[in-house]
Amino acid sequence: MKRNSCIRNRLKKWFPSNPLSYIGWVGILGIIGIFFAPIFSPFLLFFSFFPYTKMEADELFWENVRKSSTRGFWTTFTVMTITMLVLLTRGICHSWFGDEVKRTVIRENSVTMGIFTYEQYMIVFLLMFLSMTLMISVFSISMFKFRKEKKKTLEKVEE
Numbered sequence: 001m002k003r004n005s006c007i008r009n010r011l012k013k014w015f016p017s018n019p020l021s022y023i024g025w026v027g028i029l030g031i032i033g034i035f036f037a038p039i040f041s042p043f044l045l046f047f048s049f050f051p052y053t054k055m056e057a058d059e060l061f062w063e064n065v066r067k068s069s070t071r072g073f074w075t076t077f078t079v080m081t082i083t084m085l086v087l088l089t090r091g092i093c094h095s096w097f098g099d100e101v102k103r104t105v106i107r108e109n110s111v112t113m114g115i116f117t118y119e120q121y122m123i124v125f126l127l128m129f130l131s132m133t134l135m136i137s138v139f140s141i142s143m144f145k146f147r148k149e150k151k152k153t154l155e156k157v158e159e
Contacts, residue, residue, distance in 0.1 A: 018057040020065065024049035042129060045136040060150065068142035076135040083127050091120060 027047035033040025055061060 018052045018055050018061075020057070021049055021051075021053040024052075039125070039129065042132040042136070045133065045140070048136070048140045055147075064143060064146040064150075068139045068146065071142050072135040072139040075138045076131045079134060080127065080131050087120060087123060087127075 024047055027044055027049075029040045030042065030044030030046065033043060
C-alpha cells in the first residue's frame, strides 16, 4: 500500500492533473524554429500553457477554456477570411489590369514560376504565421482575463 502511494506521488509530480499543460511541450518546436526554420517560431507561444499545471481543472476552468478557444477561433477566422478576400481581389485585379506576368526559371530544377504568384505565396505564408500567433495570443489573453475575474469573484465571496 505504501509503495503504491509513493508511486502515485511521483506520477503526480511528473504528470499534472490539468491536461491543458501538456500542450506546452509543443513549444519545443519553437526552439527548433529559432535555429533552423523561422516558420516554427510561433510555436514558442505554446510555452504559455505550462502555468496551467498547478491550476485545478474544474468545470469553470473548462468553461473558460471553451470561451477562450471560441474567441481565438473566431478572431483568427475573421482575420483570415478578410485577408484571403483581399488576396483574391488583388490577384484578380493584377491578372486583369496588371503588367505582364514575369517568369522566373530555376534551371537546375527546371521550375517556372510567375513573380506575382511568388508574392502571393509569401503573403499566404505570413498569413499562416500571423494566424497561429493570433489564435494562441487571443486564447492566452482571454484565459488570463477569466482567471483574473475568478480571483476577484472569490475575493468578494470571502469578504
